[in-house]
Amino acid sequence: MTERLGPGATIGILGGGQLGRMLAVAAARFGFRSHIYDPDYTPPAGQVTNAVTRAAYDDEAALAAFADAVDVVTYEFENIPTGALDLIGTRRPVRPGRQSLAISRDRLTEKQFLSGLGLRTAPFADISGADDLSRAMAGIGGPVLLKTRRFGYDGKGQVRIGSGADAIAALDTIAGAPAICEGIVDFSREVSVIGARGLDGAVVCYDPGENVHKGGILHSTTVPARLSSDQKVEAVLITGRILEALDHIGVIGVELFVTPDGMVVNEIAPRVHNSGHWTQTGCAIDQFEQHVRAITGWPLGDGRRHSDVVMENLIGEEVARAPEIAKDPSAALYLYGKAQVRAGRKMGHVNRIVG
Numbered sequence: 261m262t263e264r265l266g267p268g269a270t271i272g273i274l275g276g277g278q279l280g281r282m283l284a285v286a287a288a289r290f291g292f293r294s295h296i297y298d299p300d301y302t303p304p305a306g307q308v309t310n311a312v313t314r315a316a317y318d319d320e321a322a323l324a325a326f327a328d329a330v331d332v333v334t335y336e337f338e339n340i341p342t343g344a345l346d347l348i349g350t351r352r353p354v355r356p357g358r359q360s361l362a363i364s365r366d367r368l369t370e371k372q373f374l375s376g377l378g379l380r381t382a383p384f385a386d387i388s389g390a391d392d393l394s395r396a397m398a399g400i401g402g403p404v405l406l407k408t409r410r411f412g413y414d415g416k417g418q419v420r421i422g423s424g425a426d427a428i429a430a431l432d433t434i435a436g437a438p439a440i441c442e443g444i445v446d447f448s449r450e451v452s453v454i455g456a457r458g459l460d461g462a463v464v465c466y467d468p469g470e471n472v473h474k475g476g477i478l479h480s481t482t483v484p485a486r487l488s489s490d491q492k493v494e495a496v497l498i499t500g501r502i503l504e505a506l507d508h509i510g511v512i513g514v515e516l517f518v519t520p521d522g523m524v525v526n527e528i529a530p531r532v533h534n535s536g537h538w539t540q541t542g543c544a545i546d547q548f549e550q551h552v553r554a555i556t557g558w559p560l561g562d563g564r565r566h567s568d569v570v571m572e573n574l575i576g577e578e579v580a581r582a583p584e585i586a587k588d589p590s591a592a593l594y595l596y597g598k599a600q601v602r603a604g605r606k607m608g609h610v611n612r613i614v615g
């Protein structure tokens with residue numbers, strides 16, 4: 261039998277951005293309280309939660325007090341020091357567990373884990389200097405991407421290298437950070453699968469979404485993705501494999517490249533994911549409730565899609581379109597309550613029912 265948290269229990273969330281905010285709202289809808297931990301003075305999730313701890317991720321006293329104040333701890337992003345999870349883990353369950361975070365926040369361990377499972381990835385090599393890079397470029401052949409192992413998101417921390425002449429400049433750009441070099445995958449489209457695994461081991465996956473990026477940032481997700489039924493099954497099976505192998509509890513996002521030879525896994529996010537926001541409008545149980553159910557020991561909900569949806573992110577100044585968008589009766593608008601508009605900052609999103 262698995263333990264199940266009851267109404268009134270408190271979910272601790274590390275990170276108070278928009279994902280933490282939407283998790284806190286889902287927790288409240290399910291009768292739970294939430295407590296956000298974030299170093300920022302005004303995290304977006306702080307507006308919708310019961311309590312906020314504003315402290316650094318290495319503040320051991322604050323982490324211990326936070327753990328003692330909640331019943332289970334989860335996280336909304338992967339750049340949390342594993343030491344923080346270890347400390348919290350001695351006091352409260354952390355879901356998903358340390359392994360999901362440790363593997364997915366480092367592009368090298370992530371790629372090694374995926375290829376160890378027999379899944380296809382871009383060809384890759386560990387890079388710690390110019391010699392490694394020229395060897396890897398010769399081995400992989402053609403243009404490559406140099407990506408920092410950590411702290412890369414929304415296209416940050418990566419440089420394309422067309423030829424040997426660009427290699428030194430590329431290494432300068434990442435300023436000596438540990439990195440990997442990846443071959444460029446010739447894909448026809450990018451898709452992602454949002455999956456969840458419950459405390460009882462049950463797995464539910466949502467329909468794959470088709471993603472379009474602009475300037476390295478997710479622009480839109482369209483569901484259903486244009487995939488054959490075999491491709492759809494392959495994408496979902498890959499996600500199930502990863503969830504099982506990580507012994508993951510909660511939601512995961514798996515980003516895939518579609519190629520003529522099958523799916524290539526680009527990366528995994530051990531958390532609710534921007535490309536899963538469409539589930540708020542396309543499914544009875546969205547990814548945020550699904551995650552709350554998983555980590556509190558409730559049965560997973562139905563992942564079936566009842567509507568076709570296009571999710572579009574509102575980045576930076578695009579949020580000024582919100583009043584116009586709100587006039588569209590098929591548009592569900594989500595604004596993140598961020599007072600400061602900055603270029604590249606995710607300010608909100610809109611889910612449009614298209615079928």
Ligand code: AMP
Nearest residue numbers: 382412413414415442443444445473527
């Ligand atoms: P990432 O930060 O790894 O998610 O990469 C951001 C975007 O860059 C991806 O969504 C792809 O559009 C592109 N990209 C990343 N890695 C590769 C690759 N090995 N081959 C081709 N395109 C890539």
